[in-house]
Amino acid sequence: MVEDKIFQQFVVNVKNNNDIVGTISNYVSVKKSGKNYMTNCPFHLEKTPSFNINPEKQFFYCFGCQAGGDVIKFVSMIENISYKEALIKLAGVQGIELPSGLVSNFSSEETDKFKIIYNMLSEASLYFFKVLASASKEAETARNYLYMRGLKNEDIEQYMLGYSFASPAKFHEAVLKSGKYSAADLERSGLIVKTDNGRYFDRFFGRVIFPIFDRSSKVIGFGGRTIQLEGSPKYLNSPETAVYKKNSAFYGINMAHDAIIRSKEVILVEGYFDFISLHRNGIQNVLATCGTALSPYHVKYIENNVNKVIFLYDMDEAGIRATMKNFELFSKPGLNISVVKFEGAKDADEFINKHGLERTGAVLSKAVPFTRFLVDYAYNKFGRRDIESKTAIINFLNPHLRSISSEISRNQYITMLAQELNIAEDGIRELVFKGMKTSAQGGGAVREDGGAAILSPDASLRRKTEIDLLHSLIQNIDFLPLFLAGVNPETVKSPELLQMLEMMLGADNLSLTEDMQSLCAQSEYAPLYNKLLAVPLASENASKYFEDLITKFNNIIRKEHIDELKMKIREAETAGDVETSKQLLQKVSTLQKDNV
Numbered sequence: 254m255v256e257d258k259i260f261q262q263f264v265v266n267v268k269n270n271n272d273i274v275g276t277i278s279n280y281v282s283v284k285k286s287g288k289n290y291m292t293n294c295p296f297h298l299e300k301t302p303s304f305n306i307n308p309e310k311q312f313f314y315c316f317g318c319q320a321g322g323d324v325i326k327f328v329s330m331i332e333n334i335s336y337k338e339a340l341i342k343l344a345g346v347q348g349i350e351l352p353s354g355l356v357s358n359f360s361s362e363e364t365d366k367f368k369i370i371y372n373m374l375s376e377a378s379l380y381f382f383k384v385l386a387s388a389s390k391e392a393e394t395a396r397n398y399l400y401m402r403g404l405k406n407e408d409i410e411q412y413m414l415g416y417s418f419a420s421p422a423k424f425h426e427a428v429l430k431s432g433k434y435s436a437a438d439l440e441r442s443g444l445i446v447k448t449d450n451g452r453y454f455d456r457f458f459g460r461v462i463f464p465i466f467d468r469s470s471k472v473i474g475f476g477g478r479t480i481q482l483e484g485s486p487k488y489l490n491s492p493e494t495a496v497y498k499k500n501s502a503f504y505g506i507n508m509a510h511d512a513i514i515r516s517k518e519v520i521l522v523e524g525y526f527d528f529i530s531l532h533r534n535g536i537q538n539v540l541a542t543c544g545t546a547l548s549p550y551h552v553k554y555i556e557n558n559v560n561k562v563i564f565l566y567d568m569d570e571a572g573i574r575a576t577m578k579n580f581e582l583f584s585k586p587g588l589n590i591s592v593v594k595f596e597g598a599k600d601a602d603e604f605i606n607k608h609g610l611e612r613t614g615a616v617l618s619k620a621v622p623f624t625r626f627l628v629d630y631a632y633n634k635f636g637r638r639d640i641e642s643k644t645a646i647i648n649f650l651n652p653h654l655r656s657i658s659s660e661i662s663r664n665q666y667i668t669m670l671a672q673e674l675n676i677a678e679d680g681i682r683e684l685v686f687k688g689m690k691t692s693a694q695g696g697g698a699v700r701e702d703g704g705a706a707i708l709s710p711d712a713s714l715r716r717k718t719e720i721d722l723l724h725s726l727i728q729n730i731d732f733l734p735l736f737l738a739g740v741n742p743e744t745v746k747s748p749e750l751l752q753m754l755e756m757m758l759g760a761d762n763l764s765l766t767e768d769m770q771s772l773c774a775q776s777e778y779a780p781l782y783n784k785l786l787a788v789p790l791a792s793e794n795a796s797k798y799f800e801d802l803i804t805k806f807n808n809i810i811r812k813e814h815i816d817e818l819k820m821k822i823r824e825a826e827t828a829g830d831v832e833t834s835k836q837l838l839q840k841v842s843t844l845q846k847d848n849v
C-alpha cells in the first residue's frame with residue numbers, strides 16, 4: 254500500500270524532528286545516566302527513578318509501570334490524546350505539513366483539532382484587545398480600571414490585555430457571523446458555554462482579559478477579571494481544552510522562561526496582576542499559576558530549571574497551609590524554598606505599586622526559608638511559655654518537618670528548635686520520628702509505587718495507610734459503602750481523606766462518576782488528589798486490596814489504643830493503683846485477641 258508507506262515516512266519524519274529527550278524534558282526533568290536519561294515516571298508514583306529514555310533508539314520505558322514507546326506515544330499518553338493527534342501535534346510544533354496523500358487517513362477532527370483551536374484563540378485574543386482599545390463607554394471603564402491598577406497603555410499592549418463586552422452574546426455572535434468558525438470550534442476552545450436548553454453564552458463577558466500563552470507564545474487560554482458584575486466570581490479561567498491544561502500552564506512562561514534559566518531562580522505569585530506588576534517593573538523571573546494549586550508538572554518545571562523558589566503568596570493561615578502542601582511536592586535536594594511576607598500590603602502587586610522596585614527588591618533579597626518562616630509563625634500562634642504551647646508548636650510543625658526531603662536540614666531544624674524552645678533534642682526527635690519507627694515495626698514492605706510513595710519515606714504507617722485508602726477511593730468510588738461499613742470515620746486523622754469523604758458524601762452521583770477531576774480540583778488538596786487520580790492502583794485485585802487496607806487501618810487504630818492503655822497502666826502502677834492496672838490489662842488482652 255502506497256499510503257501505508259507515506260504514513261510510515263511521515264511518522265519517521267516527525268520522530269526525526271522531535272528528539273525524544275528534548276520533548277520529554279518539556280514535561281519532566283530528566284537526568285543523564287550513562288548513555289541514557291532517567292527520570293521519575295510521570296505515569297506512576299515513585300521516589301526513585303525507573304523511567305528510562307534511550308536517545309539512541311529514541312524510545313522510553315518505565316521499569317515500574319511498563320509504560321513505553323516512541324516520542325509520539327509519550328505525548329499521546331501525557332497529553333491524554335490519541336496517537337494520531339499526538340503525531341499531528343508534534344508535526345505542527347516543527348512546522349511539518351501533513352502529506353497530501355495522507356489527508357484521507359486522518360479524520361478532519363484529528364488534523365484540525367489543534368490548528369483550529371490555536372487560530373481561534375489567537376484571533377479571540379486580538380478581538381478582546383481591539384475591544385479594549387475601542388471608543389465604547391464600557392471599554393473606557395475597563396481601561397480606567399487598568400490605569401487605576403497602575404498599568405499604562407504600553408503595558409496593555411505588551412501583555413495583550415483585552416476586554417469582553419458585558420453582553421454575553423456579542424463575542425460569539427461576531428465570530429459566527431464571520432463564518433470562519435463553528436459553534437463547535439468555539440466550544441472546543443473553551444470560549445462559549447452551552448446551557449441545558451441549547452443556548453450559547455460567551456464564557457467571558459464584562460471582564461478584563463488576560464491571554465495565557467505557552468512557552469512558544471501561542472495563546473492557549475484566557476483569564477478574565479470582572480469589572481462590573483456583582484456576585485459573579487472575581488476571576489474566571491478557560492476550562493481544560495486540548496491545548497489548555499491548567500496543571501501545566503504558567504501565566505507568563507513565554508516572557509519569563511529565559512530569565513528563569515539565567516537566574517536559576519523563580520518567584521511564584523498568585524495572580525495575573527502580581528505577575529504584571531513585578532514583570533513590568535523589571536523583575537522578570539516570575540510566574541503565576543493560573544488560579545490553581547501547584548501541580549507535579551509545575552514542580553517538575555521548577556526543579557528542572559532553578560535552585561531557588563520564592564513564594565510570594567498571601568501568607569494568611571490558608572496561604573500557609575497551601576504553601577505547606579506545595580512544599581511536600583518538592584524533592585530536589587538542595588532546592589531553596591523561601592517565602593516573602595509583605596508588611597503593609599496585601600500582595601506583591603500592591604507593594605510594588607506603593608513602594609517601587611528598589612524596596613521590593615530589598616524585601617525579596619530578605620526572603621526567609623519556608624521552614625524558618627513556619628517556625629516563627631508557630632511561635633507566634635502558640636506562644637512558647639509552657640510545655641503545652643511547646644508541644645503544640647512541635648505538633649504543628651511535625652508534618653512539615655517530616656516532609657523535608659533532606660535529612661541534614663531536618664536535623665538542623667530539630668537542633669535549632671530544641672535550643673530555641675529549651676527542650677531536649679531527643680524529645681523532639683522522638684515525636685518527629687515516632688511515625689518512622691511504627692512504620693519500620695509495622696512490617697510488610699511498603700510499596701514503592703503506591704499512594705504512600707507521595708509522602709516522605711518517614712511518614713507514619715497510619716498516614717501511609719490513610720493515603721492508600723484515599724487513593725483506592727479516588728480510583729473506585731464504588732468502594733465508599735465498603736469504607737463506611739468497615740471504618741469509623743472518627744478514627745481518621747488525615748485531613749485529605751476526611752475532606753474527600755465529605756466531598757464524596759456531599760456530591761451528587763453524576764459529578765462523582767462523570768467528573769471526579771473537577772471535584773478534586775476544587776479542593777485545597779488538589780495536588781495530592783490529582784496525583785492519586787492520575788496513578789492507577791498497583792494491585793491487580795482492587796477490592797481485595799481495599800479490604801486488606803481496611804483491616805490494616807483498623808489494626809493500626811487498635812494498636813494505638815493498646816499503646817494508650819499501656820501508658821495508663823504504667824501510670825497506675827507508678828501510683829500503686831493495682832486494681833485499675835488489672836482492669837486495664839484485661840482490656841489490653843481483649844484488644845490483642847481481636848487483632849487479625
Ligand SMILES: [Zn+2]
Nearest residue numbers: 294297315318
Ligand atoms: Zn512508570
